[in-house]
Amino acid sequence: MKSIVMALGMVAATVQAAHADACQERFTALYLQLDQGVPTKSLSTVAFKGAPASTNEFLYLSQDHYMTVPTSPAGPWVLGYNNALYQSADEGKTWEKIRDMETAQNADKARADKEANAATVRNTACSEEELDGETVDVVAADITVSQGMVTENRYTYWVRRSDGFIVKAVYDTKAPNFEMVTTQDIEQAPGLTLPMPE
Numbered sequence: 001m002k003s004i005v006m007a008l009g010m011v012a013a014t015v016q017a018a019h020a021d022a023c024q025e026r027f028t029a030l031y032l033q034l035d036q037g038v039p040t041k042s043l044s045t046v047a048f049k050g051a052p053a054s055t056n057e058f059l060y061l062s063q064d065h066y067m068t069v070p071t072s073p074a075g076p077w078v079l080g081y082n083n084a085l086y087q088s089a090d091e092g093k094t095w096e097k098i099r100d101m102e103t104a105q106n107a108d109k110a111r112a113d114k115e116a117n118a119a120t121v122r123n124t125a126c127s128e129e130e131l132d133g134e135t136v137d138v139v140a141a142d143i144t145v146s147q148g149m150v151t152e153n154r155y156t157y158w159v160r161r162s163d164g165f166i167v168k169a170v171y172d173t174k175a176p177n178f179e180m181v182t183t184q185d186i187e188q189a190p191g192l193t194l195p196m197p198e
Helices: 002-032 103-118
Strands: 040-048 054-062 065-072 077-081 084-088 096-100 122-131 134-145 151-160 166-175 178-188
Touching: 002 103, 002 122, 002 134, 002 151, 103 134
Parallel strands: none
Antiparallel strands: 040 054, 040 178, 054 065, 065 077, 077 084, 084 096, 122 134, 134 151, 151 166, 166 178
16 A cells, blocks of 8 residues: 555656646746747836836837837837837937847847746746636746846746737846836737838
8 A cells, every 4th residue: 555655646746747847848938939929019017116117018020120118107219120229209200210239139149148047947837817808827937037137037927828929927026236027918919010210
């Protein structure tokens, strides 16, 4: 009898380990995405501990065509297009070029940075939740981000089961001198168009 109990315990432990590994693999795959492969529109709220939250709308067509619109507090719009960064103080009526960018090189660096950070993924947790009347997968983990400064983070993704689209993400970040939480509510935007400055 004792050997049967031990065997069942070993099977349960093996199943749990396999589930944990699968959860970690899923989190890592979500984290390593540079985008979701379709135009998107997201509302982002950034809350630094001890300060009022700020919000912005992020509109994304591709790694070389996107726009940020600060909504609270309002501020200049920022547009990335054709290897350059632009700013508008009149809600997109006119654009001033701020600087040139190397979009392809930036994407390569972002990918390399993410791969380095992914080696620190730990404490993964996978579950499900009701969101806007639909059951979604919730995939979370701790991760250390080492670019610029070292931060400890808890990232959580809400993933639609029908197509694997991330509909919500929360990034809880802690550093020696600040704490912040960024929340993104994301939707697909198939008809999205963005300005194209001359």
